[in-house]
Amino acid sequence: MDIFIQQIINGVTLGSIYALVALGYTMVYGIIGLINFAHGEVVMIGAMIVLSVVTGLLGAHITLPPLVIVLAGLAVAVPICMGIAYAMEKVAYRPLRRAPRLAPLITAIGMSIVLQNVAMMIWGRNYLSFPDLIEQKSIPIGGAVITNLQIGIILLAALMMAGLVLLVQKTRLGMAMRATAQNQAVAGLMGIDINTVISAAFMIGAALAAVAGLMVMSYYGIAHYYMGFLLGLKAFTAAVLGGIGNLAGAMLGGILLGIIEALGAGYIGDLTGGAFGSEYQDVFAFFVLILVLIFRPSGLLGERVGDRA
């Protein structure tokens, strides 16, 4: 039983990171119907920049509280990631907005490769370790433990998601985003600057991604130029699971996928008599993706839409 609770805790932690990244996919997809393949790479670049700032500050021998160091890292990473997302949209996606569907998907793959290799040239191809800024403390709950880091990740993710919901539901920008998602042409006629709205969606997604990058790096303690790819793919799975284009769906899908993965990795060894082990953890996300797309392509919370020619 305690393994079960432990895996649920781990799953929710990982799931809230997936949810943050999934929100970036789902916002962009909801508005322009594009799978922003390079979104995972933005997460990676966010993590790398935070890492550089943090190691730089630690190396300068200035005694600062850990929270200030992390915030300084984010203060550098978030604007850079937003800038990258803005530039990416402007250069690679905007000119193709009316092109056949496959065209922007292929440029998105191209952007993903470019970002990965630029990151590899800057930060090298080795695994980089993220320094322990705070002492990790374990708090026992019902036979399992939760660390202060896990609590921090879950709380921060919840806070950011609440902020995003407020932004989308209560502000003028949010209203413009919802209108653009419903019908671009009519939203344009109502005086909404569609290009600004789309850029904003990309940039908000990138800001969430940068924070998610920090979270995943501090959770695993390492960063690598390739880390964004699989994370991005899983987050996309989460978005599809919840119903792509739907904010609540992305959050639900993220948490669910995290739990499925954690439980799967925790129990597959016992269930198959030791034949398969936790090395198959990454397979679960893909199986979930394939099953969801076959049996409920609109996701858990998505609306069923007809084919558009």
Add this chain to the structure above:
Amino acid sequence: MKSFFDTKNNPQLVWAGVGLIAVALVLLPFGAALIGTAWVRVLNFALLYIMLALGLNIVVGFAGLLDLGYIAFYAVGAYTYALLASPHLGIHLPFWVILPIGAMVACLFGVLLGAPTLKLRGDYLAIVTLGFGEIIRIFLNNLNRPFNLTNGPQGINLIDPFSVGSFSFSKSQSIAGIDFSGPQKYYFLLLLVTIGIIVVNVRLQNSRLGRAWEAIREDEIAAQAMGINTRNVKLLAFAMGASFAGVAGGMFSATQAFVSPESFNLFESIIVLAMVVLGGMGHIPGVVLGAILLTVFPEFLRYTVEPAQQALFHRVIVPAESLRLLVFGIAMVAIMLYRPAGLWPSAVRRRELQTDYDDADDAVAAANEAASATASRDAVL
């Protein structure tokens, strides 16, 4: 000069051209061997990639289904050959038995993947195929337990070369007074298979099935309304693309004598896709050109970029491998933006992509753009 290319009035010029190309193709491996045997291997890889790119071209170029896990079928073909002709399981079947088996197994996997996923829309299909490719790779990597099928990350080695009786493709030999090295013999075999695959592709494109694929690519709903059984036709595209990859995989196994899961990662899929896209989706000569360019170009980089950096900075700052991927990435974006039909597109494709604002949908979009441009001054944001 113009009259020289006037093939319409001088049909014999076509045959002269074909003859010239044939002589060039025969002499090529001997020329490459003068620079180094490594370059003969590069030629062999170019031929393998041509086969792969042509197979993917059926799926992506003809039928318009974006497959990002195509390398999985290549892996299936390669592992089928490796398992049936190596000491790993102790089975040694001759290659002409295994290659059809490999094609069939890959075809089966193609149907397995295709059947449940083909009703998905284009971009979803891309992600599912990508996931499928990764699943295959993860299984190849881990199926050394509970029983040792794939030998895990170490891969399978000592794979049998192609051989007929005592004639083995891996040994150097003198035939009719000309010395052939192993890779040169493979070159001619691969060349034959490649030409066969090109012929099949050309015939497929002009067949009833080829036209059905094209109809689906342009408008699936309209194609269905015209009486095309879209599910079966799409499934056939997947199955045929996969079986070509299966054949190429078997030949890859034999020429390398070694396979491991690392040869079949996602980037291989993307590189093959880049060949199809860069060359010209759906246009067979374009795809062949794309495959040749993208195989030879990185080798060229390897021999120029790294020595140049050595000479300038006394160390390699940017390895050729990452530069290659970077250039691929930039090229994919640039091609889509500036030459969306590829470097060598078919005439039909080029005509299609040059028409603008001629239907209602585009007119709405144009009006919308104009509206948003005028609205941006007093926009809500």
